[in-house]
Amino acid sequence: MPNNDLDAAPSVQDLITAFPLPTLVIGRDEKIERLNAAAGTLLGENLVGRHFTTALRHPALVDAVERCLRDHTPREVSYQVVGGANDAFYDVHLQPVAASALLLLSFQNATDLAHAEKMRRDFVANVSHELRTPLTALMGFIETLRSSARDDAKARDRFLGIMSDEAERMNRLVGKLLSLSRVEADQHVRPTTELDLRVVLRRAQENLAQLARDGRVDVRLDSGQAPLQVIGDADQLLQVFTNLLENAIKYGGNDRTVDIITRKSAHDPVLRGPAMEIVIADQGPGIDPIHLPRLTERFYRVDGHRSRELGGTGLGLAIVKHILNRHRGRLKIASQPGKGAQFIVVLPLDA
Structure with missing residues (x-):
């Protein structure tokens, strides 16, 4: 049977349909009277006419609804939808509709x-x-x-x-x-200066020459003779390659070789265009693949004790990631235990 309160306000459905947030209306009989498409996606279909606890199962939310229906006082409540690693959080605003027994709920994804x-x-x-x-x-x-x-x-x-x-x-x-x-x-301000990557790579190599000599590491740069022109911030890219090269020298082991290789790609599938790849490869103990997805997280270390001994802060690769984001580039990491590691900087060439 139609609800008299809804008959008195025939635009309720039109209003909640226009709401960008998931929204539903609960009537005086504690049943769901109206909901918009976003609420149907969030809570489930075919809920009209059913008791609100059918869709709203979180104890704090159920308690808030019951209190609002009794005292007609607006409330806000937050709850969590547990889904393993993909938990969702929602802020719910409960607003009684003036001159009626209706209760309006809107869900904000927080x-x-x-x-x-x-x-x-x-x-x-x-x-x-x-x-x-x-x-x-x-x-x-x-x-x-x-x-x-x-x-x-x-x-x-x-x-x-x-x-x-x-x-x-x-x-x-x-x-x-x-x-x-x-x-x-x-990070959101794109660089506009054209530069030659060979100059940046040579400077990074020169800056770490003493560290390489101390560790008896041979750093080999293969950048060809032609200029490697890209659009970028020279100081920030120097920071990127200095950081990656320093890591390769420190963690690649003494009496080893570190190779810096540049190559062009006609089409990078992620950048969706031509790209420049700069590979920094060491001959160290390698990294277990389980760690690779998390290496750019702040303070994440594969071997925390050894990293601290070598002066690591756990922030270097996070800085690299943010700089490359600004340059619309990306960092690829390939490694296996016992087979060294490759850190590949990919920069767009469609300037």
């Missing part, structure tokens, strides 16, 4: 906001953890120098050396964080 908040919490926790370790070491050594090692010159020199290393570690982390912040701020 999944992206929830994930962003989780990333923020994880980021703060990771930064705190990374800073706490060297700070704890510094505080411990300072206390020791003030007490038992006050008059021990040999111990004092050793502790001061360790303290200097820990301070430099914090300085590197803060520098990377500032660099990441700057890169993220510029």
Whole structure:
């Protein structure tokens, strides 16, 4: 039988149909009277005329609906739809319709906001953890120098050396964080300068020449003789290749070779056009494929202890990813245990 409240407001269906959010109307008999297509997609079809608990099963949401039907007071409630790794979060606004017994519910998908908040919490926790370790070491050594090692010159020199290393570690982390912040701020501003990638690659090779000599690593650059013209930010691309080359030298192992190879692709399937590929390949122990999808996450390390010993912050590849996003490029990683690793920078050539 038609609901008198709906008869008095014949435009309700038209209104909720026009709403961009999933929206439904619950009547005085606690049954669903109307819903728009978006609500049908979210909650299921054939719900009109059925009790609202048929579609709304979350306890907090059910309780909020029952309270609104009793006291006609607007409310907001949030709930989570559990789906394994793809949990969804919704903010629901409950609004009684004036001069009627109808209750209007609209659903706002807050999944992206929830994930962003989780990333923020994880980021703060990771930064705190990374800073706490060297700070704890510094505080411990300072206390020791003030007490038992006050008059021990040999111990004092050793502790001061360790303290200097820990301070430099914090300085590197803060520098990377500032660099990441700057890169993220510029990520949506496309570069406009034409440059020769050979110059950038040679400069990265020169900057790390001493590190390569210390590790007895032979860095071979094969870029041909013709200019490799791309549109890009020279300083940021230098940061990309310096980071990848430094990783290859450090983690590829001593007495090995690191190759830098450039090649053109007539059509990259992801960039949908011609592209330049720069391959940085090492002969190190390789990386288990299970780690590859997460290597560009902030603070993700395959071997955390060894990475910290070598001065790694866990932010380098995250910075690389953001810089390449700004250049409309991408990073491919190929590796298998015992067979080295290849980090391939792909940049568009359709400038």
